Amino acid sequence: QSRAVQVNDRKEFQEIGHSGGTVTFSVKVIDGRLAYQVGWSHSRPNAAALFAVYALPQGIVLEDIALGGIGSPWNAPPVPGCFPVFVSSDSSGMFGAECPVCHGYWRSRHSSLVCPYCAFQSRGRFQFLTQAQRKYVEHYCSTLSGALESGEPGEYVIDMDAVADAAGKDSPKPAFYYAEEQQQNLFTCRACDGITDVLGTYAYCSLCATRNDLQELEERVRSIRERANTGGPYEACVRDAVAAFDSVASQYAKHLMTRVPLTRGRLTQLQGARYHNLGPAAEAFKRIFDIDILERLDEADRAFATRAFHRRHVYEHKGGEADEKYIADSGDDVRPKQALRETQESANRTASLVVKMATNLHRGFHELFPPIQEPIKSHQEAIRRREEWMKRGR
Numbered sequence: 001q002s003r004a005v006q007v008n009d010r011k012e013f014q015e016i017g018h019s020g021g022t023v024t025f026s027v028k029v030i031d032g033r034l035a036y037q038v039g040w041s042h043s044r045p046n047a048a049a050l051f052a053v054y055a056l057p058q059g060i061v062l063e064d065i066a067l068g069g070i071g072s073p074w075n076a077p078p079v080p081g082c083f084p085v086f087v088s089s090d091s092s093g094m095f096g097a098e099c100p101v102c103h104g105y106w107r108s109r110h111s112s113l114v115c116p117y118c119a120f121q122s123r124g125r126f127q128f129l130t131q132a133q134r135k136y137v138e139h140y141c142s143t144l145s146g147a148l149e150s151g152e153p154g155e156y157v158i159d160m161d162a163v164a165d166a167a168g169k170d171s172p173k174p175a176f177y178y179a180e181e182q183q184q185n186l187f188t189c190r191a192c193d194g195i196t197d198v199l200g201t202y203a204y205c206s207l208c209a210t211r212n213d214l215q216e217l218e219e220r221v222r223s224i225r226e227r228a229n230t231g232g233p234y235e236a237c238v239r240d241a242v243a244a245f246d247s248v249a250s251q252y253a254k255h256l257m258t259r260v261p262l263t264r265g266r267l268t269q270l271q272g273a274r275y276h277n278l279g280p281a282a283e284a285f286k287r288i289f290d291i292d293i294l295e296r297l298d299e300a301d302r303a304f305a306t307r308a309f310h311r312r313h314v315y316e317h318k319g320g321e322a323d324e325k326y327i328a329d330s331g332d333d334v335r336p337k338q339a340l341r342e343t344q345e346s347a348n349r350t351a352s353l354v355v356k357m358a359t360n361l362h363r364g365f366h367e368l369f370p371p372i373q374e375p376i377k378s379h380q381e382a383i384r385r386r387e388e389w390m391k392r393g394r
Contacts, residue, residue, distance in 0.1 A: 016090040016107075016180040017167025019048035023086060023140065023158040027147050034148060040086050044164065047093030051111065053126045054082040057145045059138030061085075064111075064124035085140050087133060088160060091167075094197065096180040097128035097206070105130065107180055108206045109195040113372060116196055116203035119259065121372075132178030139176035190215050192375040193382075202251045210371040211255075213248045214362040220244045221351045228351070234342035235315050238350045242276065242312035245354045249275035249285075249293075252365050256289055259369065278309040291364030293357045301353055307332055308350045311340055 021042035028035055042048045052065035054077045065084055066075045074084070089095050094107040104117035111125045122128055129137070140158060147156040158176075166173040186197040194207030202213050221241060228237045257270050266288050275281045285291040294302055310330040314320060322334045334340065 011182065012184050014182045015168055016092055016094070016182055018160055018164045018179055019046060019089050019091045019093070020044040020161040020164035021048060021088055022160060025144050025147050025156040027153050027156065029153055034151065034153075036144070036148065038084060038086065038144075040088075042088075044091075044161065046091040047089065048091075049089040049093050049095070049109075050086050051095070051125060052084055052086050053129075053137070054078060055085045055137050055141055057081065057083060057141050059134070059141040061126045061129060061134065061137055064126050083141050083144055085137050087129075087136070090180040091164065094180065094195070095125075096130045096133065096178075097125070098130040100127055104199070105181070106183060106199070106203075106206060107197040110207050110375075112196075112206040113375075114204050114206050114209040116198050116206045119204050119209060119255070119369070121209070130178070136176045136178055187212050187215070191371060191379070193379045194375060202248070205371075208371045208373075208375045209369070210376075211252070211362065211365065213251050214358050217244050217248045217358050218355060221355055224351050225348060228344055228347035232342075232344070232347065234344060234347040235320060235340065237347035238308055238342050239312050239315040241347070241351045241354045242309050243316075245358055246275045246312075248358050249281060249361060252361050253285075256365065256368070260289065262288070276309055276312055278306045285361065285364070289364065289368065291361060291367075293360045293364075295360045297353065297356060303331075304349060305353045305357070306330065308346075308353070311342075314340055 019042065021040060021044070024039040024041070026037045026039065028037075040050060052067055053061050054063045054065055055061045056079075062082060063075075063078045068074070077084075087095075090107070094109050095112070096105065096107050097112045098105050099115035099118060099120055101120040102115060102118040104115060106112075106116050112122070112128050113125075114121050115128075143156060143158055147154075159174075162174055163177050163179075166177055167179050183197045183199050185199075185201050185203070186195065187203075188195050189205035189208060189210055189212065191210040192205060192208040194205050196203065196206045201216055202211070204211055221244065224237050224241050224244075228234060253270055253273065253275070257267060262270070270284060270288065273281060273284055282292075282294050285293050294305075297305065307330045310326055310332075314322060314326050318326070320339050322332065322336060322338045322340055324336055326332065327334060327336065332340075
């Protein structure tokens with residue numbers, strides 16, 4: 001139901017220029033008193049979006065402004081004398097953000113409510129402004145303060161087109177210059193349709209706090225199935241499917257260790273855990289967090305999955321040949337030094353079981369740390385309205 005983000009020829013850490021536009025302060029004398037209006041305009045052939053915050057004249061940001069539709073009133077400023085400050089997107093319509101806790105950087109196409117790296121939940125997007133955006137806010141407030149202090153009616157302009165034109169060039173840049181930076185994984189959250197661009201692969205959705213590990217694993221498994229269904233090699237398919245689960249389980253465990261209070265003994269156990277060994281991994285998640293990654297797997301599936309996990313170690317470290325330890329640990333009826341073999345069926349079965357176990361882990365994690373429901377419900381409602389509209393169109 002979610003739209004996919006299509007990105008061609010992505011270049012990691014490429015500078016993304018500002019969207020451009022102009023901010024105009026129209027200063028007037030009304031009934032003997034100085035007043036001002038703020039206008040924002042944009043005419044460049046690229047995407048543009050904006051949000052607004054309240055800031056003190058010194059450039060200190062205090063709160064978001066809830067921009068409604070035409071005629072909708074804004075929320076009142078938190079203290080008298082605040083300036084409304086408009087912050088524009090980059091030229092792809094996305095906004096950079098920086099966590100005040102872990103200092104991680106990301107971009108999003110929506111109002112970020114959650115740090116995708118450490119899961120810090122903000123009181124508003126104003127808490128996630130980057131250092132460059134804060135400098136822009138200071139310049140904005142300084143320009144408006146100067147216009148008002150001059151006592152002279154007129155128009156005072158901040159030219160963001162000059163900021164956009166300076167992107168990627170060595171020539172001198174405006175003092176309030178800022179641009180964003182493309183990261184490594186631009187993903188659309190399946191739960192709320194939020195779009196986030198993060199460093200690395202695994203992260204929380206910055207809109208609803210749903211982790212993306214499961215959907216990333218499902219993408220990897222889809223590729224593994226394609227290989228399995230077109231001739232393999234099947235041993236590599238089993239190895240890669242188990243490795244994908246190992247990566248995802250390690251991510252969930254890392255965040256559980258960070259966010260759940262644990263005794264020193266349990267923390268030590270988890271820090272030394274290896275998730276390529278299914279039995280001990282399943283036991284640790286169940287005993288410490290009450291997360292059953294083997295839920296809804298019958299005995300035959302559990303035995304098969306356990307053997308597949310042991311085989312992954314043989315494929316990676318033993319050249320694919322069974323040794324005494326593998327035979328003892330797995331119970332597999334093979335000879336020492338026998339080359340292990342997989343089939344299309346065993347590769348696909350391993351892939352299916354990996355997805356089931358990862359789904360159990362994902363569900364258990366979010367029982368402990370529920371996502372933010374408002375954006376999820378809003379997305380579900382949008383899907384419902386679209387489906388109704390399509391039915392009426394038929």
